[in-house]
Amino acid sequence: MSNRYPLLNRELGILGFNERVLSQAADTAVPLLERLRFICITSSNLDEFFEVRMAGMQEQMRDNPGSLSPDGMSLQHVYDLVVERAHRLVHQQYAMLQDIVYPALESEGIYFHGVESWTEAQTDWARDYFHNELLPVLTPIGLDPAHPFPRVLNKSLNFVIELEGKDAFGRQAVMGIVQAPRALPRLVRMPEALSGYPHGFVLLSSLMQCFVDQLFPHLVVLSCNQFRITRNSELFVDEDEITNLRVALQGELPARHLGNAVRLEVSAETPPHMIRRLLDESELNDRDCYRVDGPVNLVRLMQLPEMVDRPDLKFVPHIPAVPSVIANASNMFDVIDKGDVLLHHPYESFQPVLELLLQAAKDPQVVAIKQTIYRTGTDSPLMDALMQAARNGKEVTVVVELLARFDEETNINWASQLEAVGAHVVYGVVGHKCHAKMMLIVRRVSQGGKMMLRRYAHLGTGNYHPRTARLYTDFGMMTANQEVCEDVHHVFQQLTGIGGELRLHQLWQAPFTLHPNLMEAIRFEAENARAGKKARIVAKMNALLEPTVIGALYEASQAGVKIDLIVRGVCALKPGVEDLSENITVRSIVGRFLEHHRIFYFYAGGEEKVYLSSADWMDRNFFRRVEVAFPVNDRRLKRRVIAEGLSAFLGDNQSAWLMQSDGHYRRRRPGKAMRNAQLGLLTKFCS
Template sequence: MPARQRGMSPPRPSARIARMKHRTTTPDLTAPELYLNRELAALEFHGRVLAMARDPAVPLLERLRYLAITAGNLDEYFEVRVAMLKHHHAFGSAAPGPDGIPSGELLTRIRARVLELVNDLYALWQRELRPQLAAQGIRFLTREQWSPRQRRWLRGYFEHEVLPVLSPLGLDPAHPFPRILNKTLNVVVVLKGRDAFGHEGHTALVRAPRSLPRIVRIPAMVDGGGDDFVFLGELLQAFADAMFPGFKVGGAYPFRVTRNSELMIEEAEVENLARALSEELIGRGYARPVRLEVAADCPQAIVRMLADNFGLEDADVYRCDGPVNILRVGQVYEQLDRPELKFPRFVPRQPPALVNGRDLFETIARHDVLLHHPYESFAAVVELLRQASVDPEVLAIKQTLYRAGEDSPLVEPLIAAARAGKDVTVVVELRARFDEEANIRLATRLQEAGVQVVYGVVGYKTHAKMMLIVRREGATLRRYAHLSTGNYHSINSRTYTDIGLMTAQPQITEDLHKVFQQLSGLGQVIRLERLLHSPFTLYPGVLARIEREAEHARAGRPARIIAKLNALDEPHVVQALYRASQAGVEIDLIVRGACILRPGLPGVSERIRVRSIVGRFLEHSRVYFFLNDGASEIFCSSADWMERNLKRRIEVAFPILDPALAGRVFDETLANSLADNTQAWLLGSDGRYVRATPGEAPPYSAQQALLDRLCG
C-alpha cells in the first residue's frame, strides 16, 4: 500500500502540537488539541474544490463549473451549518465540539476563512477565467463592453421580456421593505428627482422574478459568435431608468440574502409528516437571514440599510467583486457544446455479467454482481427493476428512495409493478435536505398509483440505499437484493463514484427483509447476520472492528485499517483510531470532506494518514476495510463515520462476500485512491492540506485510471 507521497513533508505543526513530542505520560485522547473543527474542515474542502477551478490542467469550461460548484457549496454551508451555529449561539446552546472552540470564536474564524475563499473565487473569475474564456470566444460582457448593436438588442430584450414582469418598489413609510426570498437576485436603486407628490430623494428595490433567466445569451447575429452572455443583474443595473421614468438613476446595486434553510419539525408531535413538511416548506424561503452578499461598489449607507432590514451585523456582509449570484455561470456549461473545453466524454461500461439482454434474476442467482459507478452503467439497476415489474413470478418489491430525482427512471417500473398487482412498498425519505418538496410530490405520485408509501421512522432519516425483490421460483420464494453506497439517482450515478451490489445470498436478503419489516411495521430491535445496521449495530460494529485490529497489533500480528468516507466527525471513532494507531495499526483514511482527526501526532496518530481526492467525479462511495489477521472484511455503506450516520439515521453496511468482488472493491476504491499522486490532498497535523505531487514517480490519477480500465 503506498505510504505518504515521496518528497512530501507535512506542514510545520503548531507549537501546541509540537509540545506533544516531549510528553512522557499517556496522552488524554479527549484533549481538544487532538481534534480539528468540523465546520472549518468543511471550508477546507470547499477550498479544494476551488483549487480545481484554479488548475490549468483542467479543461476551461470544467474550471468554470468548479467555480459555480464552490459558490453553491458556500450557499449550502451558510444555509445549514452557519445558520444552525448562529441559532444555537444566539440562544446560548452552542456547546463546543471536541475541538473546544467556543461558538463566538468559531463564527469569527469561519468569517475569516470565508472571506479568503470569496476573495480567491472572484479574483479567479476576474483575472483568469473571464479573460481565458473570452480568448475562446465565450464572453461574459459588462455594460462597458457592449457594442452599440448589442446595447440596442439588450434594451429591446429588457423592455419586451424583462420589464413586463418586474414590480419595482419605492421604499418609504407607505412602502416598507418587502420580504426577500432566499438566494434571489435583487437590486437597490438610488433615484434622484421629485416624484408626482413632491417627494425628493428615493430608494427603490427591484426583485428579479424567478421566471427570468439569470444569464442572457446574445444571438449570434448581434455582433457576436453566439457565445456572448450577460448577467441579468447587468441588465437591471443598465436599464434601471426604464423602470423609473422621470427619475435620474444615481446608482444600482445588486444584492442577495441567504437564509436558514434547516427545517425544524418535532416529528413526534405531528400527525402527518408529509403535511407538516409541506407547511414548513412554505416558509423556508423567508426564514432567518444569515448572510448578505452585496456588490463590491455598494455604498456603505446602502449596505447598512440592507443589513438593518435583515437584522444582520457587519460580520454577516460579504462584498462580491463580480456578480453576486456567480453560481449561475454553471448554466453556461450546459448551454455550450464545446467538447474541446470539457472533460472527454466516456461511455459507462455495461458489466459483462449483464450484457446481451440476459435474465438478471438468473445471473444474480448464480453469483453476485458488482457495479462501480460512474464507470459502470446505472442502467443495470433500472433494468433489474424493469424486469421485476413485468415478471409474473415477482410478488413484491421493496425500495428506499432518499434522493431519486423527479424524472427518475425507477419510478415508472415501480408504478407499473403496483398496477400489475404486485405488492410494492417504497420508503420515501421526506426529510432529504433540499429535496423535501420533490420527495413529497414523488410520494404522492406513487401513492396514487397504488404503491404503499411509508416515511421511515420518527426521528431517524432513512439514508440506506436498498432494494428487495421477492420472486416465486417453483415451490419456494427467493429474494434478490440491490444495495448501494449512493442514491437511486440516474444523474448522480454519472457524476458520483459509488458501489452497488446485486445479490441473492440468503443471509443478506433475509437481513434486508428484516430491515424493511422494521421500517414499515414499527418492529422491535432485530438481529442481523451479515448487515451492520444503524442506529443499532453499525456504530458498535465499527468500534469493535477497530479495537480488534488494535488487539492484533498488540499481539504482534499484522493489523491494517483503510476507510474511504465522505466525512469523519464522530469523536469516539476518532479516539478508537488513535488507540489503534498507538497499538501499532497502520491506518489510511480517504476522507473527501470534513475530517476532525489530526494525523501524524507523535504518540497518538503517527501511524494514521489522511488524504482527500477531488477530481472529475464526486468521490461518494464509503468502504471500510479491516485486515483481521488475514481473514479480512470489507464493507460498503451509505454511512460516513459521522455522529448523525452512526446514531441518528437508518443505515446499512453490507459486506462483499465474494472474494473476487472484494478484491475488486479493494483495488478500485482503496488501493487505487492511495496510489493517486495528482488529485490527492494530504492532511497535516495542523489541519492544512497539501496537494500530492508525483515526485520521481509517474503521475497517477485514480479516477482516470478507472476510466481507462473500465471504460476504455
C-alpha cells in the same frame, strides 16, 4: 473518549474542502469550462454552508452564548475564524473568476459584454431585449411608509436602486427594490453578428443596470446594484407534536425561503450607505456582508457549459460500461442467481439497476418489491418503474425519506404519486432519517419441482438517482445471498412496522449494530497489532467526525495498526501526531467525479473483511439515521473493491491532498509516474 483526544473543527474543515474544490479552477490540466463549473460548485456548497451550518452556529450563540464546539473552542471563537476564512475564500473565488477564468474564456471566443463596452448597436439590441423580455415581468417596489422593505426570498437575485426626485403622487423617492424572478435567464446570448465573438453573453445584472430607469419613470437613478440574502433554511418539525409528517412538512416548506438572514452578498460598487440600509433591514452585522466583484450568484453560471458547444473545453464524455455478464443476458434474475454482481458507478452504468426493477415490474413471478428512496430527482425512471409495478399488481412498498434536506418537496410529490397508483408509502421512523440504500424483490421460483419464494436485493453506497450516478463514485451490489436478503427484509420490517430489534447476520445497521460492530473491528486490529500480528485498516468516506470512533482509531494507531483514511470532506481526526496518530494518514481526493463511496477494510487476521455502506463516520449516521453496511463476501468482488475503491486512491498522486496534523492539506505532487485514480478507472472501464 471524546474528551481524552484532540479533534479538529468541523466548520473549518468544511471550508477547507471547498478550498480544495476551488483549487480545481486554477488547475490548467482541467478543461476551461469545467474550471468555471468548479467555481460554481464552490458557490453552491457555500450557499448550503451558510443556510445550515452558519445559521445553526448563529442560533447556538443566541441561545447558549458560552457553549463550546466539540473540538473545545468557544463557539464565538469558531465563528470568528469561520467568518474570516469564508471572506478569504470568497475573495479567492472571485479573483480566480476575474483574473484567470474570464480572460481564458475570452481567448476562446466566450465573452461577457459589460455595459461599459457596449457599442450603439449592442445597446439598441439590449434595450429591445429588456423591453420585450424583462420589463413585462419585473415589479419595482418603491420604499416609503406604505411600502416597507420587502422580505426578499432566500438566495434570490435582487437589485437595490438609489433614486432622486418625486413620483407621480409627489412623494420623495429615495430607494427602490426589484426582485428578479427565478424564471428569468441570468445569461442572455448576444447574436454573434453583434457580439463579434462566437459566444457572446450579457448578464441579467448588466441589462438591469443599464435600463432600470424604465422601471422608475421620470426619476433619476443614482445607482443600481445587485444583492442577495441567504437565509436559515433548516425546517423545524416538532417530532413530538406531529401526527402526519407529510402534512407537517408541507406546512413548513413555504417558510424556508423566508427564514432569518445569515448572509448579505452585494456587488462591490454598492455605496456604503446602501449597504448599511440592507444590513439593518436584514438584521445583520458588517462582517455578514460579502462584497463581490461579479455576479452575486455564481451558481447560475453553471448553465454556461451547456450553452456553449465547445467539447474541447469540457471533460471528454464517457459512456459507462455494462458488465459483460449483464450485457449478454436477457434475465437479470438468472444472472444474480449465478453470483453477486458488483457495479462501480459512474464507470459502470446504473442502467442494470433500473433494468432489474423494470424486469421485476413486468415479471409475473414477482410478488413484492420494497425500496428505500432518499434522493432520486424530479424526473426519475426508477420511480416510474415502481409505479408501473404497482399498476401491474405487485405489492410495492416504498420508504420515502421526506426529510432529505432540500429534496423534501420532490419526495412529497413522489409519495403522492406512488400512493395514487396503489403503492404502500411509509416515511420510516420519525427521528431517524432513512439513509440506507436498499431494494428487495420477492419472486416465485421453481426449486426441486416446487414453487417457493426467493429474495433478491440491491444494496448501495449512493442514491437511486440516475443523474448523480453519472457524477458520483459509488458501489452497488446485486445479490441473491439469502442471509443478506433476509437481513434486508428485517430492516424493511423495522422501517414499515413496529416491533423490537431484529438480529441481523450479515448487515451492520444503524442505529443498532453499526457503531458497536465498527468499534469492535477497530479494536480487533489493535489487539492483533499488540500481539505482534499484522494489522491494517483502510477506510474511505465523505466525513469523519464521531469522537469515539476517532478515539478508537487513535488507540489502534498507538498499538501499531497502519491506518489509511480517504476522507473527501471534513475530518476531525488529527493524523501524524507523535505518540498518538503517527500511524494514520488522511487524504482527500478531489477530481472530475464526486467521491462518494464508503468502504471499510479490516485485515482481520488475514480474512480481509470489506464492507460497503451508506454511512459516513458521523454522530448522525451512527445514532440518528437508519443506515446499513453490507459485506462483500465474494472473493473476486472483494479484490475489485480493494483495487478500485481503495488502492487506486492510495496511489493517486494527481488528485490527492494529504492532511497535515494541524488540519491543513498539502497537494500530493506526482513523481516520475503520474497516477490519477479516476482517470485510470475511466480508462479501464470506458475506453
